Structures are given as C-alpha cells and as structure tokens.
Amino acid sequence: APTYLVFFNTAGGEAATLMTTHAATLAAISAGAVFMGANTYIGNAPNLMVKAIAEDRGVKMPSFFGYMLWSCGILLPLFVVMTFIWLQ
Template sequence: MSSFLDNAPTYLVFMTTAASLGATTGLETALGVIDEALLVAVSAGAVFMGANTYIGNAPNFMVRSIAVESGVKMPSFLGYMKWSVGILVPLFLIDTLVFF
C-alpha cells in the first residue's frame, strides 16, 4: 500500500490492525498494546515500500520534479518502478533476513 499511498496513512492502517490483534505484552499505545517486533516490521515495510514509486514518498516526487525542471532526464513512473523493484525489493529482502 505504501508504494501508492503516502507512508503515514499506510503505517496508521497497519498499526491499527496490529493493535486489534490483542497482544498482551509490548508497546502500549492509544490504540492498544502492540507487539514491538510487529510495530518495527510495519514501520520498516511502510518506509521501504514507500520508496518504490514517485508517489509513495513525497520527496521522491519533489526530487523528480526539480530534476526534470533542471533538464535532467528522469525515468517515467513505470521506469522508476522497474529500477526500484530491481534494487529496492532485494535490499528490503536482505534487510528482512538480517534484522527480522
């Protein structure tokens, strides 16, 4: 979801879902108790997957607009997704294996 929506709403949706799972230990929030490992995974997923597209993360779109305005050739929306799938998804998988 965070590839096509901003990171913040995606994070909030999944954090709310995690709070509804009924954990008894973990981080106590206004939504309820959330297992810390689950909260870290939701955070990492929202941030990493938000970088997959220009619209998933506001700075991606801003940098693209500035670059195009300055005459720098930038990939199209789908072109950027091809690069990000080839680079960011493997990095996310490595990050998942190392830290989770």
C-alpha cells in the first residue's frame, strides 16, 4: 500500500495513468519493496515479531547483519529466479 500511494502521487493522482502508462514501473517497484523487505528484520514486521518471540523463549537468533547474510544467501537467488518467471 505505501508503494502504491507513492506512485499514485508520482502519476499526478491519476489512477488511470498509474495503472496504464506506469504499470510496469509500478509492478517492478512493488515487487522490489515486497521481496526486499524480507531481507531484514525491520523490512517485514513478521520477521521482527518472530525474532522477538524466539529470543523471548531462549532461541538464539542471528544479529541484524547475520540475518541479512542468511537472507541474501537464500532469498536473493530465489528473487532472481522469480523475477525471470513472473516479471517478463
């Protein structure tokens, strides 16, 4: 929703322009915001919530940058594959 609102304003507040002329840009930016938000604890609220619950129960969790290393190693290759499958 925040990404849509930013592009809605960029398109001059015209939904028709956003959904037609800028549709590919909107899809790319929206996908990037959604997918890349999973790369950090704070980019995606459930990541931070799971971390807090797990630490509260005594489970050792990676640091902020440790999580980013794990997520980049696992998620970035998946995002590349998904990009070629869905965003052509």
